[in-house]
Amino acid sequence: xxxxxxxxxxxxxxxxxxxxxxxxxxxxxxxxxxxxxxxxxxxxxxxxxxxxxxxxxxxxxxxxxxxxxxxxxxxxxxxxxxxxxxxxxxxxxxxxxxxxxxxxxxxxxxxxxxxxxxxxxxxxxxxxxxxxxxxxxxxxxxxxxxxxxxxxxxxxxxxxxxxxxxxxxxxxxxxxxxxxxxxxxxxxxxxxxxxxxxxxxxxxxxxxxxxxxxxxxxxxxxxxxxxxxxxxxxxxxxxxxxxxxxxxxxxxxxxxxxxxxxxxxxxxxxxxxxxxxxxxxxxxxxxxxxxxxxxxxxxxxxxxxxxxxxxxxxxxxxxxxxxxxxxxxxxxxxxxxxxxxxxxxxxxxxxxxxxxxxxxxxxxxxxxxxxxxxxxxxxxxxxxxxxxxxxxxxxxxxxxxxxxxxxxxxxxxxxxxxxxxxxxxxxxxxxxxxxxxxxxxxxxx
Amino acid sequence: xxxxxxxxxxxxxxxxxxxxxxxxxxxxxxxxxxxxxxxxxxxxxxxxxxxxxxxxxxxxxxxxxxxxxxxxxxxxxxxxxxxxxxxxxxxxxxxxxxxxxxxxxxxxxxxxxxxxxxxxxxxxxxxxxxxxxxxxxxxxxxxxxxxxxxxxxxxxxxxxxxxxxxxxxxxxxxxxxxxxxxxxxxxxxxxxxxxxxxxxxxxxxxxxxxxxxxxxxxxxxxxxxxxxxxxxxxxxxxxxxxxxxxxxxxxxxxxxxxxxxxxxxxxxxxxxxxxxxxxxxxxxxxxxxxxxxxxxxxxxxxxxxxxxxxxxxxxxxxxxxxxxxxxxxxxxxxxxxxxxxxxxxxxxxxxxxxxxxxxxxxxxxxxxxxxxxxxxxxxxxxxxxxxxxxxxxxxxxxxxxxxxxxxxxxxxxxxxxxxxxxxxxxxxxxxxxx
Ligand SMILES: Cc1cc2nc3c(=O)[nH]c(=O)nc-3n(C[C@H](O)[C@H](O)[C@H](O)COP(=O)(O)OP(=O)(O)OC[C@H]3O[C@@H](n4cnc5c(N)ncnc54)[C@H](O)[C@@H]3O)c2cc1C
Ligand SMILES: Cc1cc2nc3c(=O)[nH]c(=O)nc-3n(C[C@H](O)[C@H](O)[C@H](O)COP(=O)(O)O)c2cc1C
Ligand code: SF4
Numbered sequence: 029x030x031x032x033x034x035x036x037x038x039x040x041x042x043x044x045x046x047x048x049x050x051x052x053x054x055x056x057x058x059x060x061x062x063x064x065x066x067x068x069x070x071x072x073x074x075x076x077x078x079x080x081x082x083x084x085x086x087x088x089x090x091x092x093x094x095x096x097x098x099x100x101x102x103x104x105x106x107x108x109x110x111x112x113x114x115x116x117x118x119x120x121x122x123x124x125x126x127x128x129x130x131x132x133x134x135x136x137x138x139x140x141x142x143x144x145x146x147x148x149x150x151x152x153x154x155x156x157x158x159x160x161x162x163x164x165x166x167x168x169x170x171x172x173x174x175x176x177x178x179x180x181x182x183x184x185x186x187x188x189x190x191x192x193x194x195x196x197x198x199x200x201x202x203x204x205x206x207x208x209x210x211x212x213x214x215x216x217x218x219x220x221x222x223x224x225x226x227x228x229x230x231x232x233x234x235x236x237x238x239x240x241x242x243x244x245x246x247x248x249x250x251x252x253x254x255x256x257x258x259x260x261x262x263x264x265x266x267x268x269x270x271x272x273x274x275x276x277x278x279x280x281x282x283x284x285x286x287x288x289x290x291x292x293x294x295x296x297x298x299x300x301x302x303x304x305x306x307x308x309x310x311x312x313x314x315x316x317x318x319x320x321x322x323x324x325x326x327x328x329x330x331x332x333x334x335x336x337x338x339x340x341x342x343x344x345x346x347x348x349x350x351x352x353x354x355x356x357x358x359x360x361x362x363x364x365x366x367x368x369x370x371x372x373x374x375x376x377x378x379x380x381x382x383x384x385x386x387x388x389x390x391x392x393x394x395x396x397x398x399x400x401x402x403x404x405x406x407x408x409x410x411x412x413x414x415x416x417x418x419x420x421x422x423x424x425x426x427x428x429x430x431x432x433x434x435x436x437x438x439x440x441x442x443x444x445x446x447x448x449x450x451x452x453x454x455x456x457x458x459x460x461x462x463x464x465x466x467x468x469x470x471x472x473x
Numbered sequence: 474x475x476x477x478x479x480x481x482x483x484x485x486x487x488x489x490x491x492x493x494x495x496x497x498x499x500x501x502x503x504x505x506x507x508x509x510x511x512x513x514x515x516x517x518x519x520x521x522x523x524x525x526x527x528x529x530x531x532x533x534x535x536x537x538x539x540x541x542x543x544x545x546x547x548x549x550x551x552x553x554x555x556x557x558x559x560x561x562x563x564x565x566x567x568x569x570x571x572x573x574x575x576x577x578x579x580x581x582x583x584x585x586x587x588x589x590x591x592x593x594x595x596x597x598x599x600x601x602x603x604x605x606x607x608x609x610x611x612x613x614x615x616x617x618x619x620x621x622x623x624x625x626x627x628x629x630x631x632x633x634x635x636x637x638x639x640x641x642x643x644x645x646x647x648x649x650x651x652x653x654x655x656x657x658x659x660x661x662x663x664x665x666x667x668x669x670x671x672x673x674x675x676x677x678x679x680x681x682x683x684x685x686x687x688x689x690x691x692x693x694x695x696x697x698x699x700x701x702x703x704x705x706x707x708x709x710x711x712x713x714x715x716x717x718x719x720x721x722x723x724x725x726x727x728x729x730x731x732x733x734x735x736x737x738x739x740x741x742x743x744x745x746x747x748x749x750x751x752x753x754x755x756x757x758x759x760x761x762x763x764x765x766x767x768x769x770x771x772x773x774x775x776x777x778x779x780x781x782x783x784x785x786x787x788x789x790x791x792x793x794x795x796x797x798x799x800x801x802x803x804x805x806x807x808x809x810x811x812x813x814x815x816x817x818x819x820x821x822x823x824x825x826x827x828x829x830x831x832x833x834x835x836x837x838x839x840x841x842x843x844x845x846x847x848x849x850x851x852x853x854x855x856x857x858x859x860x861x862x863x864x865x866x867x868x869x870x871x872x873x874x875x876x877x878x879x880x881x882x883x884x885x886x887x888x889x890x891x892x893x894x895x896x897x898x899x900x901x902x903x904x905x906x907x
Pocket of ligand 3: 812813829830834835836837838848849852853854855856857858859860
C-alpha cells in the first residue's frame with residue numbers, strides 16, 4: 029500500500045473512498061427549494077449587467093425568473109437558445125470574473141446571485157427529462173464540414189443543424205467533447221457529464237461525427253473546401269510550449285494537459301500514478317487544475333511556480349483560493365532554471381524574478397531548489413494545424429464572426445484570438461454558424 | 474422595561490397581545506400553554522348553540538400564499554366554529570379562567586340570529602366567569618350560508634339587534650367582531666355602537682381563493698377535487714385591516730368606540746401601528762399558527778423597547794396617536810413638493826428605478842451608457858415608485874423643495890402655505906381664488 033509519503037510517481041496514494049470524496053462535484057447541485065431561494069435574490073435588473081458580461085449573452089434575469097415561477101425546463105430553453113452547452117458552462121465558467129462579477133448584488137453586498145448554479149439547476153432539469161427543446165428548420169440543402177468536436181465545433185454544428193444545414197464533424201480523437209472531455213477538472217464535470225451533454229446535443233439530428241479523422245492527416249483543408257459548402261475550424265490548441273531549460277528531458281516531466289487528459293479518462297483513479305512532490309510550472313487555469321488534482325490524488329506537496337507576481341496570475345482569485353484551500357502552495361515570481369536528477373527528476377531549480385515597468389520578466393540571479401519527483405508543464409498551448417490560413421499572434425486570424433483568410437472557411441474557439449474559455453468558444457461557434465448560414469443562403473449583407 | 478399592562482373596556486391584561494378566536498384558542502390545552510407562553514388574553518374559539526356541534530371537512534382546510542423562501546404571507550381557511558360540544562368548552566373556560574385570573578378570557582359566540590338562541594347561551598357563558606364576550610359576525614364561510622357569521626355582519630340592522638340582545642342578557646363587556654367583506658366598514662361599526670357594544674374588533678378573515686391547481690383545476694385547499702372560498706388572514710391582510718381600523722377610529726359617529734385590532738399582526742411593530750391607528754389592544758392568529766406561541770415574547774420585548782425609547786409609560790399614551798393624521802385626500806397639502814434623489818454612492822446600478830419610471834411612470838430617470846441613473850427634476854412628479862422598487866434602503870429618497878425654489882416641472886415657485894384640492898381652481902366646487 030502506498031501513501032502520500034511514498035517516493036516517486038506511484039498510484040494508490042489514497043484509498044478509493046478518500047479519492048471519490050476528493051473528486052466529488054465541486055459545487056453540489058441546488059435542490060428545488062434552494063433554487064427557489066437563490067432565484068428570488070435576482071433583482072431582474074433593467075438591461076442587466078450580467079447579460080452583458082456573459083460571452084453568449086444569455087438572458088439571465090429571464091431564466092432566473094422562470095426558475096422562480098416554477099418552470100426550470102422553460103428556463104433551460106432560454107439558456108440553451110443562446111448557449112447550447114449551457115449545462116457545461118454552468119459548471120466550468122469562471123462566473124466570478126463573468127456574470128457573477130457583474131451582478132449588482134456583488135456590488136451591493138459581495139454576494140452575487142448564484143447564476144452558475146441556477147443555470148445548472150435549469151439545464152439539469154432538461155437533461156434529466158431527456159428532452160431536446162429545439163427542432164430543425166427546413167433543409168437548406170447545404171453541407172458544412174466542422175473540424176473539431178470541442179465546444180466551438182459542437183456549438184457551430186448544432187446551430188447549423190438547427191438552421192437546416194447538414195454537418196459532418198471531423199474529430200481527431202476517438203471521443204467528442206474536446207477539452208470538456210479531456211481538459212476540464214474532473215470535479216467540475218462529474219458523472220460523465222461531457223459525453224451525456226454531447227449525446228443530448230446530437231438529438232437535434234443532421235450532425236455526423238467522424239472520429240479519428242484529423243485534419244492534416246485523414247483529410248486536408250483543400251479537400252473539405254472542395255467537398256463542402258463551407259468549413260468551420262474549431263481545432264483548439266493541440267501543442268504545448270516547450271520549457272527550454274536544462275534537464276527538461278528527464279523522466280517525470282509531463283505536459284499538464286496530458287496529465288489531466290489521462291486523469292479524465294482513467295476508469296480508476298486509484299490506479300493513476302502521481303508524484304510525492306509535484307511542481308507545476310505556469311499560472312493559468314491549467315496550472316491550477318493540474319496542481320489541485322495532483323493534490324487530490326494524494327501528492328504530499330504540490331507547488332505552483334509562476335513567473336510573475338501572484339496578482340497577475342491568469343487564474344482567477346477564486347481559482348487561486350480554491351487551490352490554497354486544497355493545500356496547494358503558490359510560489360510567485362519564480363521561473364524554472366534547471367531540472368536536476370539522475371535520469372528521473374529529483375529537484376527543480378527556480379530563479380527569482382523581477383518584472384520591469386513594461387512587464388518584462390528577468391531573473392534576479394537568486395535561486396531556490398525544490399524537491400520534485402514530478403514536474404507538470406502548464407505554460408500555454410499552441411496551434412498545431414493552420415491549413416495554410418493566415419495566422420496572427422499564433423492563432424488563426426479572423427475578422428467579424430470568425431471569417432478567416434479563405435472565404436469558405438470560418439474558425440472559432442481557442443484556435444482564434446480571444447479568451448480561452450468554454451463559453452467564448454461556444455459564442456464564437458454559434459456566431460460563425462449564423463454567419464455561414466447567412467452567407468450560404470444569400471442573406472449576408 | 475415599559476409597563477405593557479392594558480385596560481381594554483375595563484378588562485385588565487398584562488399586555489395588549491391577545492390570541493384571536495381561532496385554532497390557537499380552541500381548547501384548554503392550547504390556552505393554558507398560551508398563557509404560560511405569556512399571552513395577555515385569549516378570545517376562545519367561537520362557541521355555537523347547544524346541541525350537536527358543527528362538523529369540519531376531513532380534508533385540508535388551509536390554503537397558503539408564499540413569499541420568498543416559503544415565508545407565509547397569507548393563509549386562508551375553511552374551518553368552522555368549534556366542533557366540540559358547548560358543555561366541554563364552557564367547563565374548560567371556567568377552569569382556565571380560575572387558574573389565570575390575571576389574563577383576559579373572552580368567549581366568542583355565534584348562534585342563530587334569534588333572540589331565544591342568544592338568551593339561552595349568554596347565562597351559560599356568564600357562569601364561566603369569562604371577562605366578556607365577542608360576537609362573531611365575521612366568519613365568511615360555512616356559517617354565513619346558515620345565516621350566521623358574516624351573513625349577520627353584512628347587515629347593520631342585524632348587528633344592532635343582536636348587540637342589543639347581548640347587552641340585555643349579559644352584564645359584562647360585549648365586543649362585536651366585524652367582517653371586512655363589506656364595502657364600508659363604518660356602517661357595521663356604527664350599528665354595533667348604536668346597539669350598545671362596548672367595543673368592536675376587526676378584521677375577521679377576507680373571502681378569498683388562494684390558488685388554483687392547474688393540473689386538476691381545483692381551488693386550494695382541495696377537497697376531493699373541489700374547493701370553496703375561504704377566509705384570508707396573515708401579513709397580506711394587514712393593510713386592509715389597518716385602513717378599516719382607521720376608518721372607524723376617525724368616524725365621528727363611532728367616537729369613543731374602543732377597537733381591538735386584528736389582521737396580520739406578526740411583530741411588535743405591526744401591533745404598535747394598529748394601536749397608533751386607534752386599537753386599544755390587538756389580537757393575533759396567523760402569526761401564532763405560523764411560528765407558535767413563543768412569538769409573543771418578541772412582541773412584548775419589542776413593544777416595550779420602543780415605548781422606552783419613545784418615553785411612553787403606558788400603551789394608552791400612544792393609542793390613537795396616528796388617527797389625527799389620517800385624513801381625506803382632498804385635504805393633503807398640494808404645496809408639499811418633493812423630488813426623488815438618487816445617492817450615487819449607494820446605487821448598485823440595477824436599473825429598476827429606470828425601468829419603473831421609464832416604462833410605467835413619468836420618464837423622469839435618465840440612464841447613461843455606464844449605468845449612471847439620475848433624476849430629471851423637470852419630469853419627476855414625485856410619485857415615489859422609484860423609492861419603492863429600489864432594492865437598496867435609503868439609496869433613493871424624496872427631498873422636499875424649499876419654499877421659494879422653482880419646481881422645474883411646473884415652472885412654479887414653491888410656497889410653504891397650506892393649499893389643498895378644495896382650494897384648487899381645477900376643482901369645480903372650490904371657492905374662486907381672489
Ligand atoms: C486544463 C484546462 C482546464 C480548463 N478549464 C476551464 C474551465 O474551468 N472553464 C473554462 O471556461 N475553460 C476552461 N478551459 C478552457 C476551455 O477548455 C477551452 O477554452 C475550450 O475547450 C475551447 O474550445 P475549442 O472547441 O476551441 O477547443 P477544444 O476544446 O480544444 O476542442 C478542439 C477539438 O478539436 C480536435 N482537434 C484538434 N486538432 C484537430 C485536427 N487536426 N483535426 C480534427 N480535430 C482536431 C480536438 O481533439 C478537440 O476535440 C480549460 C482548458 C484547459 C486546458
Ligand atoms: C383557521 C382559522 C379559524 C378561525 N376561526 C375563527 C373563529 O372561529 N371565530 C372567529 O371569530 N374568527 C376566526 N378566525 C379569524 C381570526 O380570529 C382572525 O380574525 C383572522 O385570522 C385575522 O387575524 P390574523 O391575520 O392574525 O390571522 C379564524 C382564523 C383562522 C385562520
Ligand atoms: S418619484 Fe416617480 S416620477 Fe419621480 S423619478 Fe421616481 S419614479 Fe419617476
